[in-house]
Amino acid sequence: MNMMTDAYKRKLDLAEGRVDLSHGAGGRAMRQLIEGIFHEAFDNEWLRAANDQSAFAVSGGRMVMSTDGYVVSPLFFPGGNIGSLAVHGTINDIAMAAARPLYLSASFIIEEGFPLADLKRIADSMGVASREAAVPIITGDTKVVERGNADGVFISTAGVGRVLDGLDLRADAARPRDAVILSGSIGDHGVAVMSNRENLQFDAAIVSDSAPLHTLVAMMAEAGGRHIRLMRDPTRGGIAATLNEIASQSKVGFHIDEEAIPIKPEVAAVCELLGLDPLNVANEGKLVAVTAPEGAEAILAAMRAHPLGREAALIGHVVADDYCFVQMSTSFGGRRIVDWLTGEQLPRIC
Amino acid sequence: MKYIDEYRDGRLAKLIADRIAALADAARSYCLMEFCGGHTHAISRYGLEDLLPANVRMIHGPGCPVCVLPIGRIDAAIALAARPEITLCTYGDLMRVPGTNRSSLLEAKAAGADVRVVYSTLDALRVAETEPEREVVFFAIGFETTTPPTALALKTAIAKGLGNFSVFCNHVVTPAAMHHILESPPVRKLGSIKIDGFIGPAHVSAVIGTKPYELFAEKYCKPVVVAGFEPLDVVQAILMLVRQINDGRHVVENQYIRAVTRHGNDKAQAEVANFFELRESFEWRGLGELPLSGLRLRPQYAAYDAEKRFSMMTPRGKDNPACECGAILRGAKQPAECKLFGAVCTPDTPMGSCMVSSEGACAAQWIYGRFREKAPQANATRVVT
Ligand code: SF4
Ligand code: SF4
Numbered sequence: 025m026n027m028m029t030d031a032y033k034r035k036l037d038l039a040e041g042r043v044d045l046s047h048g049a050g051g052r053a054m055r056q057l058i059e060g061i062f063h064e065a066f067d068n069e070w071l072r073a074a075n076d077q078s079a080f081a082v083s084g085g086r087m088v089m090s091t092d093g094y095v096v097s098p099l100f101f102p103g104g105n106i107g108s109l110a111v112h113g114t115i116n117d118i119a120m121a122a123a124r125p126l127y128l129s130a131s132f133i134i135e136e137g138f139p140l141a142d143l144k145r146i147a148d149s150m151g152v153a154s155r156e157a158a159v160p161i162i163t164g165d166t167k168v169v170e171r172g173n174a175d176g177v178f179i180s181t182a183g184v185g186r187v188l189d190g191l192d193l194r195a196d197a198a199r200p201r202d203a204v205i206l207s208g209s210i211g212d213h214g215v216a217v218m219s220n221r222e223n224l225q226f227d228a229a230i231v232s233d234s235a236p237l238h239t240l241v242a243m244m245a246e247a248g249g250r251h252i253r254l255m256r257d258p259t260r261g262g263i264a265a266t267l268n269e270i271a272s273q274s275k276v277g278f279h280i281d282e283e284a285i286p287i288k289p290e291v292a293a294v295c296e297l298l299g300l301d302p303l304n305v306a307n308e309g310k311l312v313a314v315t316a317p318e319g320a321e322a323i324l325a326a327m328r329a330h331p332l333g334r335e336a337a338l339i340g341h342v343v344a345d346d347y348c349f350v351q352m353s354t355s356f357g358g359r360r361i362v363d364w365l366t367g368e369q370l371p372r373i374c
Numbered sequence: 375m376k377y378i379d380e381y382r383d384g385r386l387a388k389l390i391a392d393r394i395a396a397l398a399d400a401a402r403s404y405c406l407m408e409f410c411g412g413h414t415h416a417i418s419r420y421g422l423e424d425l426l427p428a429n430v431r432m433i434h435g436p437g438c439p440v441c442v443l444p445i446g447r448i449d450a451a452i453a454l455a456a457r458p459e460i461t462l463c464t465y466g467d468l469m470r471v472p473g474t475n476r477s478s479l480l481e482a483k484a485a486g487a488d489v490r491v492v493y494s495t496l497d498a499l500r501v502a503e504t505e506p507e508r509e510v511v512f513f514a515i516g517f518e519t520t521t522p523p524t525a526l527a528l529k530t531a532i533a534k535g536l537g538n539f540s541v542f543c544n545h546v547v548t549p550a551a552m553h554h555i556l557e558s559p560p561v562r563k564l565g566s567i568k569i570d571g572f573i574g575p576a577h578v579s580a581v582i583g584t585k586p587y588e589l590f591a592e593k594y595c596k597p598v599v600v601a602g603f604e605p606l607d608v609v610q611a612i613l614m615l616v617r618q619i620n621d622g623r624h625v626v627e628n629q630y631i632r633a634v635t636r637h638g639n640d641k642a643q644a645e646v647a648n649f650f651e652l653r654e655s656f657e658w659r660g661l662g663e664l665p666l667s668g669l670r671l672r673p674q675y676a677a678y679d680a681e682k683r684f685s686m687m688t689p690r691g692k693d694n695p696a697c698e699c700g701a702i703l704r705g706a707k708q709p710a711e712c713k714l715f716g717a718v719c720t721p722d723t724p725m726g727s728c729m730v731s732s733e734g735a736c737a738a739q740w741i742y743g744r745f746r747e748k749a750p751q752a753n754a755t756r757v758v759t
């Protein structure tokens with residue numbers, strides 16, 4: 025229990041200070057950084073115990089574990105930052121297994137010279153995100169690398185959760201005639217991040233949809249859990265990548281209906297302007313669920329009663345298709361394939 | 375937003391498609407080439423082919439600057455980027471275009487070259503301004519649409535006295551390529567490829583106007599309709615072409631009146647003329663050397679011309695011999711007729727440039743339309759009633 029004492033020569037200067045190599049060297053400065061920023065922001069009984077790991081009790085049933093790295097640029101964007109994203113992202117990965125997330129860990133790789141004020145902002149928003157979601161961050165790690173060896177800050181979060189009773193979702197479980205449900209409008213996160221990059225500022229304030237989905241999942245499970253075949257959060261690569269992934273894992277095809285897919289007019293407009301396909305744009309607070317046809321209505325109704333699922337929509341069906349194509353009826357009356365994205369999605373030339 | 379929706383109205387499209395079906399003479403076929411990749415993209419992305427009767431066929435033309443950039447110019451850019459003092463600024467689409475031996479700017483960057491993706495010429499200028507110790511080269515490509523921004527960048531660089539900025543100019547002009555397509559032996563050999571009319575490029579025409587196509591329409595007796603990139607623009611243009619063909623007319627019509635005039639944008643044209651002149655000849659990937667089809671900087675701006683400033687060599691690149699891009703750009707073949715299509719050549723592993731930009735004919739077909747080849751049963755021709 026190395027509580028801060030007056031023996032510290034140098035105070036953490038949270039206004040002007042910067043991360044330097046001593047903050048990662050394992051000495052007093054590192055302790056000071058961890059306690060002054062991370063423990064303060066995440067505060068909970070496990071961290072207060074100040075071990076290198078945290079013990080917790082497990083109950084019976086199946087557990088899930090997930091880990092993810094976050095390297096977003098810019099670090100701060102409308103509606104969130106890399107920190108809140110790292111918390112929501114891992115909670116959602118666990119929730120997609122129909123599990124209740126229990127605990128998180130967070131690991132930081134910080135570039136020498138990174139402003140302490142920004143680090144504090146990031147940590148604070150992680151603290152808020154984890155408290156709001158009631159999923160504490162109970163252990164972590166900090167490394168400082170030399171300038172030029174990282175882009176500001178990278179965060180890895182891992183989490184564990186307990187699968188809700190009686191549920192067992194599998195990637196290969198989609199069957200022809202199953203319903204495809206989307207929890208809300210697409211493209212908000214990707215466009216919010218992009219519009220905050222240099223030179224692409226738009227009048228419309230588009231805010232990231234970054235949010236933890238586990239309570240929405242809990243409501244879905246209650247309304248018709250046994251009908252849920254599988255769930256995914258369509259992050260990088262958008263719903264196009266998600267549907268293609270499910271199609272190839274379950275060896276089925278999809279028919280979706282463009283008109284049924286919710287999208288905010290301002291997001292559609294930015295995508296149009298930049299020549300982006302919103303189906304490929306990232307989301308951070310949305311889920312796609314494949315359900316047995318007979319459970320779709322009840323699950324949809326439950327989702328619409330939750331603030332994060334108010335715009336939930338039935339967007340199509342699973343079909344038998346040896347080629348595993350995701351096909352879409354366009355709002356224009358034609359049909360096309362919805363494919364994976366190649367490389368990074370880039371605005372068109374002219 | 376409203377503006378966009380109006381041009382996406384599916385019901386209206388259905389009405390127009392019905393009219394096309396009613397007007398299209400069942401006894402003949404209508405082969406229409408959309409010159410521009412912007413149209414190719416709209417057609418594929420909205421599945422417009424499903425709205426058309428079977429005897430109205432779209433042929434994808436060469437209209438994507440990424441597709442027609444010869445491999446030697448890519449090789450030259452890669453060589454330039456490898457020089458330690460140089461920062462090469464490029465549009466993202468160019469990063470993945472295969473050069474000789476399938477090298478690319480993306481690989482060059484991974485190997486340590488300073489290649490940066492920019493969204494506009496002004497981004498490149500900003501790099502030059504903020505990093506005066508670097509030699510910043512803007513890799514300029516594109517048809518008439520993208521030439522004025524390059525001219526503007528040159529003008530700004532000169533005004534600001536930026537001595538470390540230059541342009542690797544690969545701008546090309548549209549009418550020359552359209553002439554070439556109709557002059558090429560396979561097209562001239564009677565009947566081997568039928569092109570009954572053209573959809574003219576929208577953004578290009580906003581700059582040069584519709585006038586440059588008049589001579590073309592007259593000389594080759596082919597109707598041209600300049601059209602916007604929204605799906606409704608395209609179906610409307612198809613209707614206008616079908617009407618002209620039925621009437622035996624061949625004039626230039628303008629569907630895109632909201633942005634295009636007969637004379638185009640004089641100011642932009644004047645800026646371009648100030649900085650650029652025609653090259654005697656320029657190579658187009660898949661089409662070969664075309665006379666008076668490319669632009670270079672005028673001699674008085676040699677200091678800003680990367681080719682002169684860095685004594686660049688443009689090697690003759692080697693295309694994959696099995697790649698059919700040339701025939702596809704001329705409308706002589708469909709993407710699926712290329713042996714490599716979908717087998718070794720996909721957007722993730724492009725062998726030819728038509729597979730790189732999503733506006734390229736092969737990529738558009740692969741990304742949006744491959745169910746048409748693979749699963750014909752899923753695509754029973756729609757009867758338009
Ligand atoms: S809009 Fe420009 S880049 Fe796109 S296809 Fe037409 S000419 Fe090519
Ligand atoms: S499929 Fe590939 S190799 Fe064949 S023509 Fe198209 S781009 Fe060239």
